[in-house]
Amino acid sequence: MAETRHLGARIRERRLAAGLRQTDLAKAVGISPAYLNLIEHDRRRIGGKLLVDLAAKLGLEPGQLAAGADEAQAGALRDAAGRMPEAGAESDQAEALAGRFPGWARLIGAQAQRIEALERLVETLSDRLAHDPHLAASIHEVVSATTAIRAAASILAEPDVPADWRARFLRSLGEESRRLAESAEGLIAWLDAGREDLGETALSPVDELGAFVARSGYHYPELEAPAAGEGQIAEILSREAGRMASGADELVRAMLARYLDDARAMPRPAFEAALEMARARPGGDDPARLAAGFGVGIDAVLRRMASLGGEAAGLITCDGTGALLLRKPVEGFPIPRFGAACGLWPLFQALARPAQPVEAVLEMPGALGPRFRARAIALPRGAGGFGGPLLLEATMLVEPLPGAEAPAAGVVAAGGACRVCPRLGCPARREPSILRAEAPG
Amino acid sequence: MGKRIVVIEDEPNIVEAIAFLLSREGWEVRTCGNGETALDTVRDLRPDAVLLDVMLPGRSGYEILKEMRADPDLAALPVLMLTARGQKKDRDLADSLGVTRFMTKPFANADLVAALAEITT
Numbered sequence: 001m002a003e004t005r006h007l008g009a010r011i012r013e014r015r016l017a018a019g020l021r022q023t024d025l026a027k028a029v030g031i032s033p034a035y036l037n038l039i040e041h042d043r044r045r046i047g048g049k050l051l052v053d054l055a056a057k058l059g060l061e062p063g064q065l066a067a068g069a070d071e072a073q074a075g076a077l078r079d080a081a082g083r084m085p086e087a088g089a090e091s092d093q094a095e096a097l098a099g100r101f102p103g104w105a106r107l108i109g110a111q112a113q114r115i116e117a118l119e120r121l122v123e124t125l126s127d128r129l130a131h132d133p134h135l136a137a138s139i140h141e142v143v144s145a146t147t148a149i150r151a152a153a154s155i156l157a158e159p160d161v162p163a164d165w166r167a168r169f170l171r172s173l174g175e176e177s178r179r180l181a182e183s184a185e186g187l188i189a190w191l192d193a194g195r196e197d198l199g200e201t202a203l204s205p206v207d208e209l210g211a212f213v214a215r216s217g218y219h220y221p222e223l224e225a226p227a228a229g230e231g232q233i234a235e236i237l238s239r240e241a242g243r244m245a246s247g248a249d250e251l252v253r254a255m256l257a258r259y260l261d262d263a264r265a266m267p268r269p270a271f272e273a274a275l276e277m278a279r280a281r282p283g284g285d286d287p288a289r290l291a292a293g294f295g296v297g298i299d300a301v302l303r304r305m306a307s308l309g310g311e312a313a314g315l316i317t318c319d320g321t322g323a324l325l326l327r328k329p330v331e332g333f334p335i336p337r338f339g340a341a342c343g344l345w346p347l348f349q350a351l352a353r354p355a356q357p358v359e360a361v362l363e364m365p366g367a368l369g370p371r372f373r374a375r376a377i378a379l380p381r382g383a384g385g386f387g388g389p390l391l392l393e394a395t396m397l398v399e400p401l402p403g404a405e406a407p408a409a410g411v412v413a414a415g416g417a418c419r420v421c422p423r424l425g426c427p428a429r430r431e432p433s434i435l436r437a438e439a440p441g
Numbered sequence: 442m443g444k445r446i447v448v449i450e451d452e453p454n455i456v457e458a459i460a461f462l463l464s465r466e467g468w469e470v471r472t473c474g475n476g477e478t479a480l481d482t483v484r485d486l487r488p489d490a491v492l493l494d495v496m497l498p499g500r501s502g503y504e505i506l507k508e509m510r511a512d513p514d515l516a517a518l519p520v521l522m523l524t525a526r527g528q529k530k531d532r533d534l535a536d537s538l539g540v541t542r543f544m545t546k547p548f549a550n551a552d553l554v555a556a557l558a559e560i561t562t
Contacts, residue, residue: 139525140496140525143546144525144546146546146547147455147525147546147547147548148454150547150548151458151548152454152458154549155550165461168457169457172458
């Protein structure tokens with residue numbers, strides 16, 4: 001079993017960290033030291049009561065010991081390795097490292113994330129330096145004033161300049177030096193304003209929207225009230241005042257306005273009742289049927305299921321280019337913060353089949369191979385009219401599938417992003433992976 | 442009779458310095474402070490050289506250079522381009538449009554005079 005592959009290593013690591021001898025722990029849980037030795041070297045599978053007892057003696061929850069807790073860290077390690085392939089990190093040993101040295105794994109993962117955030121910040125600032133019109137104008141002013149001063153000063157340094165010309169160039173020097181001083185002050189003010197951004201790692205308006213959605217869990221009780229309106233949206237935004245840059249607040253406002261529309265069209269009590277009834281029927285919670293019942297689009301139902309689904313319901317939207325617009329994360333389902341995501345997601349398949357629901361069970365890479373039910377639809381966005389361009393927005397609901405519900409067939413081996421995905425033979429691969437071998441599961 | 446030059450530059454104090462320097466060297470100097478009338482001035486004067494700034498009100502120096510090179514009467518006219526942007530892409534663009542010499546601001550007076558002498562001999 002994949003999930004027990006490094007269980008022994010974790011038990012050993014936690015036992016040593018707790019200062020327990022193998023004999024003592026074995027005795028405490030009622031097994032022989034030799035048997036515990038076999039377990040610690042992954043030569044015996046365990047589960048049930050013995051796993052619970054071992055976890056209790058080691059001061060852990062059974063789930064923490066068994067699996068999952070290290071999986072996210074292993075993923076973070078693989079991601080870190082992918083960002084610096086020249087280091088030759090043994091990506092296939094990420095789980096072992098996370099299991100044996102969780103603290104170091106956390107450190108590596110956190111540093112990799114920090115480096116990525118800082119790299120994006122550098123990109124953003126470089127972009128600003130290259131394209132900011134105020135900066136370009138300020139620099140042009142400085143260079144022009146400097147040019148005039150240099151030319152005039154060089155002329156004045158010569159011995160035989162006529163008096164009338166000397167007076168003109170002295171006047172020119174005075175004018176241009178004042179202009180240079182003012183331009184320099186403007187530049188310093190601009191740079192000081194830019195420095196304030198360094199404390200934040202919000203890297204683009206869409207990124208800030210993603211961070212906001214992740215913080216709030218895409219659920220806003222204020223907007224669920226029957227009388228909720230613009231006032232409640234303003235209230236939520238006011239709480240975020242100062243945290244978001246210009247541009248991000250517009251995206252958040254638009255997202256909240258759509259949330260409010262969804263909540264009005266599908267009030268929580270009615271929607272949850274309909275969902276419960278639907279789940280009891282054959283066919284289950286078909287969003288198309290729910291959409292017909294409430295007279296809304298299927299995308300609205302997917303959003304509503306995500307907003308009321310708590311941590312077990314993720315939501316991703318993208319535009320026709322595949323650029324991710326909104327990200328409500330769900331544990332175990334990697335969503336790239338930057339760059340392109342896995343082309344096998346129904347989110348992107350739906351773009352090729354507008355207005356047609358697309359569903360798949362996605363299996364993510366990793367020892368546990370967690371599976372998710374993903375349902376998506378792409379619908380026209382905005383009112384382009386007959387002559388206008390077709391602009392699509394795709395919406396995908398992602399829900400973890402408990403192992404017992406996972407179908408045996410029809411599972412799509414997907415991932416998060418090509419660069420850190422171990423599925424080397426994937427038909428949707430767009431760039432090489434830094435991972436050298438197919439991961440188990 | 443001295444050589445004639447059109448100085449297309451919108452910064453009056455820079456124009457004044459350049460006009461002084463070139464007049465002293467025997468150039469007949471005509472100035473133009475905007476991109477829109479620059480070509481008319483060049484066609485009117487028929488100079489021996491043009492000193493052309495890149496960032497001009499109305500029309501960029503690149504556009505003016507492009508049009509000059511498309512005009513058979515002006516295609517071979519020596520053009521010294523002045524710019525505050527000295528990046529390679531700016532030089533490459535000027536080269537592709539047929540500039541004779543490219544110089545970044547701020548310049549040394551002697552270098553400017555020497556460059557104009559070189560491209561008109």
